[in-house]
Amino acid sequence: MSAVPLLKVNDVSKFYGSRIGCRNVSFELWPGEVLAIVGESGSGKTTLLSCLSTRLMPSSGIVEYHMRDGQYRDLARMSEAERRFLMRTDWGFVHQNPADGLRMTVSAGANVGERLMAVGDRHYGNIRATAADWLRRVEIEEDRIDDQPRSFSGGMRQRLQIARNLVTSPRLVFMDEPTGGLDVSVQARLLDLVRGLVHDLGLSAIIVTHDLAVARLLSHRMMVMKDGLVIEQGLTDRVLDDPREPYTQLLVSSILQV
């Protein structure tokens, strides 16, 4: 385990006018660690994710990222060019709706290859071979490489989105309800895939979900949010097996047992 955190979040708040998005959130994310942010709709988990991933500017607080050169950088103070470069190289963002993260009218191969071309890869054969390799890793038949995601099922689209994000070997991936709109059986396959990739690649990930089973399977650590505040956090096993806060107990007791 590396000795320094990848992401340092210090007292981050986001207000929408007088409404609270999230308030006074602080934590550190370590290399290889998967953090789940759980809570019901409107609890502020997506707002927090947006603040962390620079999609939203926090109203106050600091988010620092440990760059590959070993320096910590305050994300809010980076130039837009640097932020965007970070987002398409060292970071990934998996949207709940794959259509938000994919180019729907561009082939699967080009969807995966786009990040490579964005960082200057100019060899068609290599780009295509890498794309094919990634399609295989996310269990999409290689002969679909020239098909547009419009012709893919929901689960395939989501897997394609993951491949598109991971092709540049990012160190940190944000996921917003990655299994949100999928059938249960498709969910299981995706979860297993994400679990394997996170493990094999040593990724750090922050996963927003309202599904505690997803959190249990994927995350090491968990934060429970309610009304914009983190009300409980700790080892995922601990939070789920021994929830302390009233709201967490309600959440855990609401899971359907099969």
Place this chain on the structure above:
Amino acid sequence: MTDLATYNFAYLDEQTKRMIRRAILKAISIPGYQVPFASREMPMPYGWGTGGVQVTAAILGPKDVLKVIDQGADDTTNAVSIRAFFQKVANVAVTTKTRDATIIQTRHRIPEETLTAGQTLVYQVPIPEPLRFLEPRETETRKMHALEEYGLMHVKLYEDIARNGHIATTYAYPVKVEGRYVMDPSPTPKFDNPKMHMSEALQLFGAGREKRIYAVPPHTDVVSLDFEDHPFEIQHFDKPCALCGAEHVYLDEVVLDDKGGRMFVCSDTDHCEDRREHGHAGHLLAQQEAAE
């Protein structure tokens, strides 16, 4: 000259021309960058070259000699109309000879004859934004230009190769100007792209509907985008021009009858005529003469 009483010289008022000249100067200073300008309503519909006409009107002087081509031809509707327009509103000399012209307004071609210092080529541009078909948001494309994020342009070429086995874009083929801005060279065939590179002439681009002007100053690097393993190539024709026998020029296909007969002739009509005047003859012309 009596007709001129109703119009200012070259149709546009002087303030408008100054505004357009400022945009042109900025465009020349930042090669390949699309400068917004307050495009005026012109007495012709959008798509007929309103951008090019405004640029020409802004740079035209009484001593200029104007040539107007459409798809390489001086005698097509668009070319004839615009040439007549400037004859009427500016009373300038006009020509069909490339080498005699000081300003050449063009739609979809660059003349075959190499342009020289002092000449200005004005392109009519329908859609100036090369990233448009992949990224519909103007806010986003502007940001991409600003931050030099051009990966998307290669996505388009990738798609071409994936679908067709080679880069099938044959016109409006994207170029990088002076190592910085990616630019749409207007719908000229990619055959003409190499002519833009290090040209001695000034190249100005006007998009009337989209309200953008951009430029390639003389002696500027213009590089067509490509992949290492799929390098940029121009079109090749297996036959010479049927009329003048020219090789290594851009040819148009002309259908001769309803039995599948066709010929390939120079798209640049002035170039073709000039060659014929100098005694060159293609196989069709030779047959004709033999028949007579």
Place this chain on the structure above:
Amino acid sequence: MATPLVVSEVAKSFTMHLRDGIRLPVVNGVSFSVKKGECVVLGGPSGVGKSSILKMLYGNYAVDAGQILIEHQGRLVDLAHAAPRAVLEVRRDTLGYVSQFLRVVPRVSALDVVAEPLLARGVEQAAAREKAAGLLAKLNLPRELWQLPPATFSGGEQQRVNIARGFITDHAILLLDEPTASLDATNRRVVVEMIAAKKAEGVALLGIFHDEEVRDAVADRILDVSAFSPRKAAA
């Protein structure tokens, strides 16, 4: 240190917010230690808090008071107050756990379920699988099941996968939560042998065994958990 696990004055209660905040005390003043090569068995009637103690030791339950000291890579870690990632590190390298039930991961074969703790510690896949296969063979799990995900296995088969997974590493401390509950006599004997082998290697074991025969065979010492029951103290 010859005593890799020391539990000191540990107390645990549950506050049930959904039932008007009723507080259920579980254990109080839990203090004991386990030496290297020793197998301590938690005894006492069911419901007295044996499983809760194991879960606190593994970090699944929070601790109200006290310390859980684990010798981890030459230093002492207080698991009762350790950060989540420290707990994970201790679990990976020092502290093993064989639970009563297997948490099944979809689509992962039995062999890979067993090999995973080794992979997590950087052992090569081939070597990890070979060792996993050896353990599954020892536990008489039919070979045709090895490549299947254990979701559809019987209770006894799942338990054997679970045991193999728990025993595959050289963790210095092993927690065993009724590992033999659904096993037949033959396999119970195998597990007893495996525990004996661990003891011989110097592993500190702490377990719950309801089966008297197994308990008598493995236990060096039986710790009566009733002594820690706060209800008893109150009465």
